[in-house]
Amino acid sequence: MRIHVTFIDRVGITQEVLALLGGRSFNLDAVEMVPPNVYIDAPTLGADVLEELREALLGVKGVQAVTLVDILPGQRRRLQLDALLAASIDPVLAVDDRGHVLLANPALIALCGREPAGEPLTALFDDPDLQRTLIEHGYRLPMHEVSLAGQTLLLDAMPITDAGALLTLYQPNRIGERLSALHHDHAEGFDALLGESPAIRTLKARAQRVATLDAPLLIQGETGTGKELVARACHAISTRRDAPFLALNCAALPESLAESELFGYAAGAFTGAQRGGKLGLLELADQGTVFLDEVGEMSPYLQAKLLRFLSDGCFRRVGGDREVKVNVRILSATHRDLEKMVSEGSFREDLFYRLNVLNLQVPPLRERGHDILLMANHFMQQACAQIQRPVCRLAPGTYPALLGNRWPGNVRQLQNVIFRAAAICENPLVDIDDLDIARTTMERQNAGEVGSLEAAVGDFEKNLLEQLYRSYPSSRLLAARLQTSHSAIAIRLRKYGIPGKL
Numbered sequence: 001m002r003i004h005v006t007f008i009d010r011v012g013i014t015q016e017v018l019a020l021l022g023g024r025s026f027n028l029d030a031v032e033m034v035p036p037n038v039y040i041d042a043p044t045l046g047a048d049v050l051e052e053l054r055e056a057l058l059g060v061k062g063v064q065a066v067t068l069v070d071i072l073p074g075q076r077r078r079l080q081l082d083a084l085l086a087a088s089i090d091p092v093l094a095v096d097d098r099g100h101v102l103l104a105n106p107a108l109i110a111l112c113g114r115e116p117a118g119e120p121l122t123a124l125f126d127d128p129d130l131q132r133t134l135i136e137h138g139y140r141l142p143m144h145e146v147s148l149a150g151q152t153l154l155l156d157a158m159p160i161t162d163a164g165a166l167l168t169l170y171q172p173n174r175i176g177e178r179l180s181a182l183h184h185d186h187a188e189g190f191d192a193l194l195g196e197s198p199a200i201r202t203l204k205a206r207a208q209r210v211a212t213l214d215a216p217l218l219i220q221g222e223t224g225t226g227k228e229l230v231a232r233a234c235h236a237i238s239t240r241r242d243a244p245f246l247a248l249n250c251a252a253l254p255e256s257l258a259e260s261e262l263f264g265y266a267a268g269a270f271t272g273a274q275r276g277g278k279l280g281l282l283e284l285a286d287q288g289t290v291f292l293d294e295v296g297e298m299s300p301y302l303q304a305k306l307l308r309f310l311s312d313g314c315f316r317r318v319g320g321d322r323e324v325k326v327n328v329r330i331l332s333a334t335h336r337d338l339e340k341m342v343s344e345g346s347f348r349e350d351l352f353y354r355l356n357v358l359n360l361q362v363p364p365l366r367e368r369g370h371d372i373l374l375m376a377n378h379f380m381q382q383a384c385a386q387i388q389r390p391v392c393r394l395a396p397g398t399y400p401a402l403l404g405n406r407w408p409g410n411v412r413q414l415q416n417v418i419f420r421a422a423a424i425c426e427n428p429l430v431d432i433d434d435l436d437i438a439r440t441t442m443e444r445q446n447a448g449e450v451g452s453l454e455a456a457v458g459d460f461e462k463n464l465l466e467q468l469y470r471s472y473p474s475s476r477l478l479a480a481r482l483q484t485s486h487s488a489i490a491i492r493l494r495k496y497g498i499p500g501k502l
């Protein structure tokens with residue numbers, strides 16, 4: 001049983017409360033003192049002893065109430081931290097000041113194939129000098145390449161005063177996202193969402209309206225367009241901003257794990273379960289927001305359980321018989337066409353309507369016109385700062401390729417292209433050949449998609465005008481932007497049927 005004692009703070013009262021506990025014969029698993037509160041976790045405490053203890057505690061001068069609680073605040077914070085670490089798809093390690101592992105998240109454990117707590121860094125990484133170098137520099141080193149379990153990763157160390165460091169390992173193809181992590185350190189809410197294009201302005205204006213309405217919100221858009229960023233921004237300006245924002249990626253976990261992550265499990269639910277059960281994200285985020293990413297991948301069974309929660313705010317933990325009621329706002333996101341999934345029968349229609357009370361559509365990068373350049377330049381500055389190289393710039397010659405690319409991986413792909421260029425290019429001016437994008441454009445052409453120079457130039461011209469038209473929606477504006485005559489643009493717009501298909 002877990003008990004919460006509230007008292008009026010006075011000298012010696014906590015000792016008197018503790019003396020009452022010490023005088024009784026039951027096991028104490030944890031005691032948390034947060035004056036004017038004491039929280040007690042006593043697993044073997046029976047109902048009869050509890051009554052007698054309650055009387056005794058209420059007899060102490062200043063004690064105001066003795067109530068039962070589900071979980072101690074410190075335990076709740078630990079579980080929230082575990083949930084945050086588990087949600088990180090990047091391997092994360094906390095190490096002490098001697099370079100020994102204190103804790104590792106599930107992604108790190110999966111990568112090295114064992115629980116590494118207690119081991120020195122030399123036992124994990126292939127580089128025998130890494131531990132010494134990190135300690136000698138007080139864990140203050142620029143991001144650099146390491147090798148763990150045969151994989152090349154980028155290691156980012158964040159020193160923690162007098163307590164070692166937090167080490168994060170990034171897959172090289174996810175490194176660009178590190179930039180936005182840096183960016184988020186400073187920008188809050190919608191300021192983190194870069195872009196001035198009409199498409200992004202419309203999104204931000206609408207998002208700011210729906211963020212404050214306390215109802216489920218479905219965010220749709222292609223992969224890497226910033227759906228999670230939008231969800232975080234919505235939480236940050238909502239009335240729930242002081243409560244947790246916890247995320248679950250529905251595509252990353254098998255059904256049973258996703259169920260216990262989201263709904264928690266009851267005491268003794270299955271062999272190996274944590275004593276006293278485990279709170280799920282819904283309970284941990286009470287009063288806050290739960291973000292269900294890739295909600296289209298949710299299994300039919302979980303869809304049914306989530307529907308019930310959205311209908312009446314209640315659910316049961318796995319293996320539990322008690323109804324739990326929490327007050328959580330559900331934000332969800334998907335890159336899938338949910339309406340189509342509903343018509344094909346792979347997503348519940350009733351759940352779709354519950355999740356889709358409010359809706360946001362995040363536009364693909366290729367529809368954001370000049371935002372591509374704005375973001376590319378911004379990411380370039382961040383990349384240079386991050387890898388501690390002198391500032392470099394994108395040569396104007398890269399612009400047509402950046403604007404003309406289809407960006408199937410959207411902002412995430414753009415971040416990666418820019419970061420790689422910043423890491424590889426030795427000149428202060430990054431040119432087209434330094435961008436991976438140049439290769440992909442050429443590959444497309446080599447693949448025989450175009451038959452002649454005229455057709456290739458035509459495709460490029462059409463693509464460029466389509467992109468630019470979103471930011472410069474008239475032939476006059478476009479002509480000024482491209483420094484050509486109004487009639488040259490008007491002829492081309494007619495030729496390519498722009499804006500007809502935009």
Ligand SMILES: Nc1ncnc2c1ncn2[C@@H]1O[C@H](COP(=O)(O)OP(=O)(O)OP(=O)(O)O)[C@@H](O)[C@H]1O
Nearest residue numbers: 177180192193194223224225226227228229411412
């Ligand atoms: N408008 C933006 N301004 C700055 N950074 C952005 C913007 N949009 C996206 N990003 C960055 O792009 C990366 C991908 O964004 P995010 O994870 O939010 O996309 P997503 O749509 O949720 O992706 P997925 O579909 O894969 O879950 C992140 O690093 C994010 O910070």
